[in-house]
Amino acid sequence: MRIALVWFRDDLRLDDHPALRAATEAGYLPLPVYIHAPEEEGGWAPGAASEAWRHRSLRALDAMLRARRSRLRIFRGPSLQTLQSLLAATDAEAVFWNRRYEPAIEQRDAAIKRALRRQGARAESFNGALLFEPWQLATRRGDPYRAFAPFWTSARAAWREPAPWDAPGGFDALPDEDAIPHGLALDALRLAPARGWDDGFWERFVPGERGARDALSAFVEGALHGYRDTRDVPAARGTSRLSPHLHFGEVSVARVAATVRASVDAPPADVERFLGELGWREFSYHLLHHFPQTVDTSLDPRFDDFPWAPPAPARLRAWRRGATGVPIVDAGMRQLRSTGWMHNRVRMIVASYLTKHLRMHWLHGARWFWAALVDADLASNTLGWQWIAGTGADAAPYFRIFNPVVQARRFDPDGAYVARWLPELAALPPPLRFAPWEDPAALRRAAPAYPRRPLVDPAAGRAAALEAYAKVRGPRRARASGFD
Ligand SMILES: Cc1cc2nc3c(=O)[nH]c(=O)nc-3n(C[C@H](O)[C@H](O)[C@H](O)COP(=O)(O)OP(=O)(O)OC[C@H]3O[C@@H](n4cnc5c(N)ncnc54)[C@H](O)[C@@H]3O)c2cc1C
Structure with missing residues (x-):
């Protein structure tokens, strides 16, 4: 019977999997493969939290396949050469995969498709995302x-x-299984953290x-x-x-x-x-x-000349660690560190504080989210950061600046979220819990180790951000490639 490689990427499921469906409907025996090739992701190789998730997800996919008399074969890149040698070793006729849309991957996949077709293989991609x-x-x-x-x-x-497609209940055995390269053990990819900093993630996910x-x-x-x-x-x-x-x-x-x-x-x-x-x-x-360039540059080129604050590693570190002295910001950053995830409203608040109050380039924040989020996604992360920074498409204008204290009062009125992630502030009554610097004595009593003052006072930070913005203000401009 004829074999098709089904190349799993960011589609680690069997249900409603168009590439798997196409392979089985075309009468092929699917041979599931995963190729680890982070160096092919442009400057955005997956971060540590994503890799911790991927480790577990690959294991789960393999278990699903084994329950259906198949298994996942894991390899290391380069992707094209790996696919070519698998085609040669298995006599497979075809490679089917679901499309990804990250700029570096789109280019890589187009080149792979061309190369495979040139050598006479059937290479097809589908929309699975x-x-x-x-x-x-x-x-x-x-x-x-x-x-x-x-x-x-x-x-x-x-x-x-x-109209999603249901996963097949089982697969026919491949002919001459032992002749097919076995691939690597999942652990050989070293995706799972050795030191267990991700333990808290798996209480929730x-x-x-x-x-x-x-x-x-x-x-x-x-x-x-x-x-x-x-x-x-x-x-x-x-x-x-x-x-x-x-x-x-x-x-x-x-x-x-x-x-x-x-x-x-x-x-x-x-x-x-x-x-x-x-x-x-x-x-x-x-x-x-x-607009593939927006993963690294602001979509609105006026922001190329924006007076971002000079590098301030200590401030950036304080933001990352949840030690800015602004409770809703710190609570969000600690939720991220503990769980690999952060609530959307709080993502907006912490991103606004970094880009407006601290006036740091949005890429500093995007890079940290990239490392720390289990859902780090180049499309959503880029949009989220550029949207909040006011530098991208559909942007909230730069001068719309979230006041973190007002946001906390509105969306966490009883202070439960702040208390959950900053238990040291739980003894303060809710209004003060959002701006503890307003009563230094109470703050000292409740949380002696918590910063006395915010890194940047919300009102002063807002004024400085607006002054900086005045220097680049002018009609909204666009980079080439259709943004007008
Ligand atoms: C600065 C910033 C960075 C972000 N980075 C990411 C990221 O790397 N990966 C990511 O998946 N989301 C990102 N988001 C979007 C959003 O915060 C998350 O998708 C959402 O919090 C996920 O929680 P949920 O699944 O419970 O969302 P739900 O409210 O249940 O929404 C359902 C789904 O819709 C999608 N979605 C929801 N909101 C958004 C949004 N604003 N933009 C794009 N998709 C959305 C997600 O896939 C989400 O799972 C970012 C937002 C901001 C402000």
Whole structure:
């Protein structure tokens, strides 16, 4: 029987897997492979938290395959040469994979497809990650969108109800199994941290397809009801926490959308709001594909001349460690360190504090998130940072500056989130818990080790940011490639 390599990448599932589906429907025996090649990711090789997740996710995928009389074969890159030698060693006729959209990977995959086809192999790629691929939607003039609202309006107009595909219950045995290269043991990739700094992650998350499906069911039965209101409350379990599962493709976005849409008793406004958040993910991939330079440079070139603060390693360290003296910021950064994840509202607050109050280039923050988030995703992270910094598409203008104390009062009114991650401040009453410098004696009593003063006072930081902004203010400009 004919063999096709199914090349798993950031699609670590069997359910609703278009490449696997295409291979089986074309009558091939699928041979699942994973190739570890972080050096092919441009300047954005996966960070430590992502790799810790990937380790568990690969293990889970292998277990799912073994339960179906197959297994995952793991190799190290370079990807093209590995695929070529596997084709030669197995007499496989084809390589099928699901597309990725990161700039370096798009280029690499196009070159791989050309090379494989040139040598006579069948090489095909599929959409396994998005509801709309980046080139499917365009403005009336044929340009890419750069604002979310019209993008999402056109997506909703083009909407087709997703019809996810169910994973096969089992696979036929491959002929001459022993002749097929076995590949490496997962541990040989050294993805799992040796020192256990990630232990806290796994109290909240279970990587792998089963963990993803459980998280989706729990969300549909729970937080989806009321999502529109509670999604912004960081102390509540008000969101799906599906982001790492979606990033690693442990569940397809089509399956998520279909399941949420099928939830008959969920209020339509909550369902629509949730789909809109999936829409932001779609939009981030649209931008990444059309404006690939934005992973490293501000989309709005006025910010090339922006007077970012000079390097201040001690300040950056304080921000990373959750020691800025601004409780909502520090709580968020400690949640990130302990769990590999941070609530979206708090991501916005900590990003605003770094880029506006501390006036540090957004790339400092993007790089730290990249290392520390289990859901680190080049599209969403780039959009999130540029959006908050005011340097990107659909930007909240630079002069719109989050006041971290006002934000905390509004979204954490009883101070539960701050108390959860900064227990040393729990003894302070909520209003003071958000701005403890206002009562130095009470702060000293409650938390002698907590900073006496914020690194940058919210009001003074805002004034300095606006003054800096005045130096680059002018009509919004655009880099080449369609941003106007
Ligand atoms: C500075 C900054 C950096 C960010 N970096 C990342 C990142 O690296 N990876 C990442 O997945 N998200 C990132 N986000 C977006 C967002 O914070 C997370 O997707 C969200 O917090 C994940 O939690 P959830 O799964 O419970 O979200 P839910 O509210 O349950 O939303 C469902 C899904 O929609 C998508 N989504 C929701 N909000 C956004 C958004 N604003 N942009 C893009 N997709 C969204 C995610 O896939 C999410 O899992 C970032 C946001 C900011 C402000």
